[in-house]
Amino acid sequence: MNAVISMTNLRKSYGDLEVLSGIDLTVSPGEVVCLIGPSGSGKSTLLRCVNQLEQATSGTVTVLGQTIASDDHEPDIDIDDVRARVGMVFQQFNLFSHMTVLENCTIAQRKVLGRSKPDAERIAQENLERVGLGDRGDANPRQLSGGQQQRVAIARALSMDPQLMLFDEPTSALDPELVGDVLSVMRELAEQGMTMLVVTHEMAFARDVADRVLFMDGGVIVEEGPASQVISNPQEERTRQFLQRVLDPTHTPVAGKEHKDS
Numbered sequence: 001m002n003a004v005i006s007m008t009n010l011r012k013s014y015g016d017l018e019v020l021s022g023i024d025l026t027v028s029p030g031e032v033v034c035l036i037g038p039s040g041s042g043k044s045t046l047l048r049c050v051n052q053l054e055q056a057t058s059g060t061v062t063v064l065g066q067t068i069a070s071d072d073h074e075p076d077i078d079i080d081d082v083r084a085r086v087g088m089v090f091q092q093f094n095l096f097s098h099m100t101v102l103e104n105c106t107i108a109q110r111k112v113l114g115r116s117k118p119d120a121e122r123i124a125q126e127n128l129e130r131v132g133l134g135d136r137g138d139a140n141p142r143q144l145s146g147g148q149q150q151r152v153a154i155a156r157a158l159s160m161d162p163q164l165m166l167f168d169e170p171t172s173a174l175d176p177e178l179v180g181d182v183l184s185v186m187r188e189l190a191e192q193g194m195t196m197l198v199v200t201h202e203m204a205f206a207r208d209v210a211d212r213v214l215f216m217d218g219g220v221i222v223e224e225g226p227a228s229q230v231i232s233n234p235q236e237e238r239t240r241q242f243l244q245r246v247l248d249p250t251h252t253p254v255a256g257k258e259h260k261d262s
């Protein structure tokens with residue numbers, strides 16, 4: 001089967017600063033890949049190159065059969081078409097506060113996919129039920145907890161019938177007691193066969209749910225393999241040091257992770 005994401009020698013620079021230094025990555029249909037690594041290692045940038053929120057500096061990126069970046073020729077694709085089929089969930093949920101939860105989940109369906117209001121509402125309702133919020137469609141997002149808002153953001157993405165879901169630290173802005181509900185929704189999605197690329201610091205989630213874990217540092221993939229291997233039995237010293245820091249935060253200060261606001 002064709003890869004959902006395929007990257008070859010992807011490089012990305014901001015001015016003189018190279019933040020991705022030759023990434024090769026393939027994600028197959030139904031695969032759940034977790035991306036771990038220290039702050040600034042390039043995880044978000046890599047994710048953002050998948051739906052072209054960032055443009056690769058060089059290398060090839062193919063997503064859902066469309067080549068969106070290539071060294072050989074100017075890609076001739078409709079990026080909006082790719083984006084419509086790729087759901088993205090960020091650390092900040094970015095819900096519209098002047099709309100109800102249901103409206104937040106219908107607006108893109110109507111504007112991007114051209115669905116009728118009743119169709120969009122039915123699909124939104126199904127997905128709100130899927131994330132355990134079937135009774136909150138009329139609420140304003142501000143009336144919900146952070147964890148509930150993040151689940152609305154997931155329902156909003158699912159309502160577009162994505163063929164690929166990207167998650168960028170979806171639980172790291174949440175109070176610890178709210179993290180579990182969001183992770184169980186993601187776990188369920190994975191079990192239902194969704195193809196997922198997930199940046200996370202939740203090592204238990206990565207170990208239990210991911211088919212494959214990639215450890216990134218300094219713009220390269222340092223180590224990758226089955227979750228059990230990379231997390232429980234890392235081969236590279238840099239991976240070991242990182243895991244020691246995140247699994248035992250008292251060991252040494254975790255560089256800026258909790259206090260970062262960028």
Ligand SMILES: Nc1ncnc2c1ncn2[C@@H]1O[C@H](COP(=O)(O)OP(=O)(O)OP(=O)(O)O)[C@@H](O)[C@H]1O
Nearest residue numbers: 014017019037038039040041042043044045046260
């Ligand atoms: N728009 C930008 N302009 C300039 N530099 C940027 C930009 N976006 C990211 N960077 C730099 O690229 C590097 C990688 O950033 P990125 O956000 O991908 O890291 P990350 O692994 O997601 O980190 P974190 O765990 O803190 O989210 C960092 O050094 C960052 O400062």
Ligand SMILES: [Mg+2]
Nearest residue numbers: 043044045168
């Ligand atoms: Mg990031």
